[in-house]
Amino acid sequence: MITAVLPTYARIDLEFERGEGCWLVTTDGRRFLDFTGGIAVNVLGHAHPYLAEKLAEQAQKLWHTSNIFRIPGGEKLADRLKAATFADTMFFTNSGAEALECAIKMARKYQYASGHPEKNHIITFEGAFHGRTLATIAAGGNAKYLEGFGPQMPGFVQVPFGDLDAVKAALTPETGAILVEPVQGEGGVRVPPAGFLKGLRALCDEKGLLLVLDEVQSGVGRTGKLFAHEWAGITPDIMAVAKGIGGGFPMGACLATEEAAKGMTLGTHGSTYGGNPLAMAVGNAVLDVVLAEGFLDHVNAMSNRLVQRLAELKDRHPSVIAEVRGQGLLVGLKANVPAGDLILAMREEGLLAPGASDNVVRLLPPLNVSEDEVGLAVDKIEAACKRIEDGLGASPVKGAAE
Numbered sequence: 001m002i003t004a005v006l007p008t009y010a011r012i013d014l015e016f017e018r019g020e021g022c023w024l025v026t027t028d029g030r031r032f033l034d035f036t037g038g039i040a041v042n043v044l045g046h047a048h049p050y051l052a053e054k055l056a057e058q059a060q061k062l063w064h065t066s067n068i069f070r071i072p073g074g075e076k077l078a079d080r081l082k083a084a085t086f087a088d089t090m091f092f093t094n095s096g097a098e099a100l101e102c103a104i105k106m107a108r109k110y111q112y113a114s115g116h117p118e119k120n121h122i123i124t125f126e127g128a129f130h131g132r133t134l135a136t137i138a139a140g141g142n143a144k145y146l147e148g149f150g151p152q153m154p155g156f157v158q159v160p161f162g163d164l165d166a167v168k169a170a171l172t173p174e175t176g177a178i179l180v181e182p183v184q185g186e187g188g189v190r191v192p193p194a195g196f197l198k199g200l201r202a203l204c205d206e207k208g209l210l211l212v213l214d215e216v217q218s219g220v221g222r223t224g225k226l227f228a229h230e231w232a233g234i235t236p237d238i239m240a241v242a243k244g245i246g247g248g249f250p251m252g253a254c255l256a257t258e259e260a261a262k263g264m265t266l267g268t269h270g271s272t273y274g275g276n277p278l279a280m281a282v283g284n285a286v287l288d289v290v291l292a293e294g295f296l297d298h299v300n301a302m303s304n305r306l307v308q309r310l311a312e313l314k315d316r317h318p319s320v321i322a323e324v325r326g327q328g329l330l331v332g333l334k335a336n337v338p339a340g341d342l343i344l345a346m347r348e349e350g351l352l353a354p355g356a357s358d359n360v361v362r363l364l365p366p367l368n369v370s371e372d373e374v375g376l377a378v379d380k381i382e383a384a385c386k387r388i389e390d391g392l393g394a395s396p397v398k399g400a401a402e
């Protein structure tokens with residue numbers, strides 16, 4: 001018999017009662033170190049006191065009105081994100097896929113408004129992930145996610161990730177934009193070769209195309225800059241953001257330059273919940289912390305520490321760990337054993353982490369993770385490596401006693 005919750009996920013049999021920073025506590029009192037971070041969402045960990053306070057404060061006053069009225073928290077958040085980024089304007093959403101939907105509509109509408117309605121094709125990349133709506137599965141191009149959901153939305157052309165020549169070869173008179181993750185997350189924490197994003201930017205400028213970045217996973221401090229494209233020294237025309245921007249509250253945003261947004265006039269887009277007062281209160285609170293002096297320095301320091309210690313682990317356990325990669329605290333361990341085995345062994349040691357394509361285990365700690373927690377996580381990964389090497393395999397998931 002079908003489960004009451006649609007069975008689209010292979011859920012791990014753990015039930016959590018509460019979280020505290022980097023830790024999750026199960027209903028039966030076991031504590032796990034959480035490097036899942038809600039899949040790069042919980043940038044400030046669980047139950048961050050300041051976020052909880054700001055959410056509760058807003059909850060006492062006003063949850064939802066409608067976008068037919070002004071929303072002061074949204075205007076404030078937009079002004080702050082505008083000041084901190086390339087953007088002149090933005091649309092708030094509830095999720096990453098919706099931010100991408102807005103970005104795709106905006107890119108098409110820009111070319112239409114520029115007198116090029118034929119330029120409605122967008123170049124995307126193999127291994128990409130942009131969400132699970134009809135448009136975003138077409139953009140992502142993953143056959144597994146597309147199968148059976150036809151007709152596939154037209155207008156997306158895929159080329160190998162990191163291959164500038166392949167992008168050039170794929171250009172046609174119909175090309176209107178290029179959509180790319182600065183670091184592929186779900187695709188296996190794949191960092192493109194140096195110069196790739198700069199090359200895309202130059203190509204877009206030369207050909208009148210829009211550069212659309214999907215920073216849903218890489219944004220909001222995750223890579224050690226507020227947004228990952230800052231490392232490449234470029235700015236996009238349009239950028240989709242979500243996950244970390246709400247610190248666990250469902251929200252997203254589509255940011256754009258004034259020029260790129262020129263077609264998005266009155267009545268061209270909308271959302272019932274997008275930018276509602278609760279989300280905006282939390283979004284502003286997340287920014288208060290992430291933009292504070294020294295916060296990103298901490299992310300980079302923790303990243304250096306984690307990556308250095310993982311590199312040592314790789315040298316000690318080459319039969320388990322093939323490669324350490326990523327940027328900031330978006331870290332991937334490419335495994336030499338099935339990544340699922342390593343994830344399970346880590347869980348047996350009390351450390352939670354998600355997988356990704358390309359046989360990768362992702363490490364996505366909260367950005368305010370402490371040096372001790374980083375050290376503890378690496379110790380647990382080492383214990384997991386030994387467990388695999390010893391062929392101990394599956395003992396019951398324990399987690400430390402509380």
Ligand SMILES: *Cc1c(COP(=O)(O)O)cnc(C)c1O
Pocket residue numbers: 094095096097098100129130131132181185186214215216217218242243
């Ligand atoms: C998670 C993710 C999305 C989709 O976000 P949802 O909130 O699940 O719709 C899109 N792009 C990237 C890069 C992501 O990591």
